[in-house]
Amino acid sequence: GAEAPAVAAQPTGGGKTFQTLLVSTEDNITTIRLNRPDKKNAITVEMYNELIEALELAGKDDSVITVMTGNGDYYCSGNDLNNFTKIPEGGVEKMAKDAGELLRRYVKAYIDFPKPLIGVINGPAVGVSVTLLGLFDVVYATEKATFHTPFSQLGQSPEGCSSYLFPKMMGAAKASEVLLFNKKLSATQACELGLVSEVFPESSFQSEVWSRLKAYAKLPKNSLALSKQLIRGLEKEKLHAVNDAEVERLTERWLSDECMQAIMSFFQGKSKL
Amino acid sequence: GAEAPAVAAQPTGGGKTFQTLLVSTEDNITTIRLNRPDKKNAITVEMYNELIEALELAGKDDSVITVMTGNGDYYCSGNDLNNFTKIPEGGVEKMAKDAGELLRRYVKAYIDFPKPLIGVINGPAVGVSVTLLGLFDVVYATEKATFHTPFSQLGQSPEGCSSYLFPKMMGAAKASEVLLFNKKLSATQACELGLVSEVFPESSFQSEVWSRLKAYAKLPKNSLALSKQLIRGLEKEKLHAVNDAEVERLTERWLSDECMQAIMSFFQGKSKL
């Protein structure tokens, strides 16, 4: 839609250019747009690092709210499993340790984000891009979005603070279907469970959401930032502890036979998520 | 309806008469009725103090349950903004400090309330009268009730323990629309989010609710009080800490330019909530 920031070689915002993201600031809104549409916006190591930097810059700039969305049909297909195919000199132990540390810093950037963070979920979301939604302040989704966290299918375990925030939000009986048993949620289901604030028809999604966001961005900036920090501050320490525990568990998982075999099956086309 | 305690110069309860409230005890139910109907039951400094006292008395009397409701079309339009127009000798700093301390004591009275507290929401609710509902045990609402917390619009921040209880109850994605972005909820929406226990048609609201309350008031008194205290006791310490943090943040807000300008605009009719 006309509301979406144009794809520009020169960003309108802080001037920083990224390889995997489109970042711009307009109307008091900084928009971080995942930009690997041909790869369904799967998150590479480079993209994790760029997202951490973009969030850091957005937290400090003059914008009132920050928006995260995806370019193309997908919002984000999650962790790029090719991240696990480049074994470094230190072997798989080194790979798992580095990946864990990167994930820890990535989730930390969301926990510590100091102003309202709004997700504009333009299509399917998978894995860490779903679990992190619990750390967003508002999440608007098109009706064609889906939410899928196939952790156990890949021999893995939940992250993004979802092991704490999902049961808190929807109760264990619904959270476990999602986090343990790979249940894929429609946008409407995700909204009923509290993961999504509101669902919009695809035809009017961009126009309805962006006109709402522009109104939000005219509200008193400090009032919004300080209110968000008040809400988040109450459980920040807890969230950091959860992040640490999740990363520790997941790092162990990455080195397990169950996980290695599941990922191998995935690449051999034997398993389908 | 016939069920509502009659407006009497002589209260049928403990004998205490209030200026801004109607308080009576009948059928093991103490009812506290906000009684400034021509001001939409906006809460003045006097009314805050009377509510604190009425809750203290109700907590100690022989009633089994306590009911809070409003006289007239509104349940409560929240903090009377005229509270901010009487600058005391100590200046605005003194005014903000006193207002903060009063709010802290007011919310504390709800956190510490020792028996079931039931809200009978007879019409629109605004601001602190909405946020405090998270500290009620049961909330029954007429279909014509609405729930609105325009904090950021007034340059302010959430109170009444809502910064903790609302995200806990409905998840951050829905709580932030309400607490940060001024979303007004219908009674049905508030019920879906867990803020309201059940919504009734306006035509039968009073009769249905009061027959239910009379049945509740026949249940074993100690079993109810001790069960409520068990539930509340688990997070009482946390709630007091949240109340303190919210009051501290709000007191700072009241002295900010953003807030002063927003309130001035409100009185000049430039802004509409």
Added chain:
Amino acid sequence: GAEAPAVAAQPTGGGKTFQTLLVSTEDNITTIRLNRPDKKNAITVEMYNELIEALELAGKDDSVITVMTGNGDYYCSGNDLNNFTKIPEGGVEKMAKDAGELLRRYVKAYIDFPKPLIGVINGPAVGVSVTLLGLFDVVYATEKATFHTPFSQLGQSPEGCSSYLFPKMMGAAKASEVLLFNKKLSATQACELGLVSEVFPESSFQSEVWSRLKAYAKLPKNSLALSKQLIRGLEKEKLHAVNDAEVERLTERWLSDECMQAIMSFFQGKSKL
């Protein structure tokens, strides 16, 4: 249905035979079936002890998931009130103390359960069999199931960690109707409140649920167990403290006049739950 483990004198699982339970292991699923159908699966002292033992064995066996369900029309009618009619030599104080300690150990077995625990709720559930569902990972219910916790009606107070988990799951306004005011929930209502994961038509309940459970049981075992332990570990300490507080309160209640009179009325047919 054909999916349910056959009733066999020789269990197919670990070989242990119980008086009040049918326990078997098949297709990586250990099923614990309450087996006092003529008493609506009311839990006697013997049954509490057998359930603790069955859970301990299931937690250690080779199965991937553990299922709890009921034999006959009821899932479970809760604590067998006849437990209160056999006064031991030490008098009612001794009886209350022993019953409290047994309950504490029983709830502890659920808090500490190390792999996914799934409830297959085949009919009405009452009392502790409802409150404990907050400690299950997934709960599937037939449409004819109901959920009822008439604690205050019997002069008692909530257990099974429900005083913490129910408000966390559904908000205080809905939890108090259930835990304080004896509201009986339909399966659909329980699902809306997050106590139940999904409701099925009675005609296809067993076949739909068991085909789903068999698929779950083929997922990587360690990934499931470690993910569940991650989720549960975050609040295990809290849950044990809640269990202790609830048992202490309930033990006092059992010795109160309110409770004794309420239970006497129940046996004299004067009160109906």
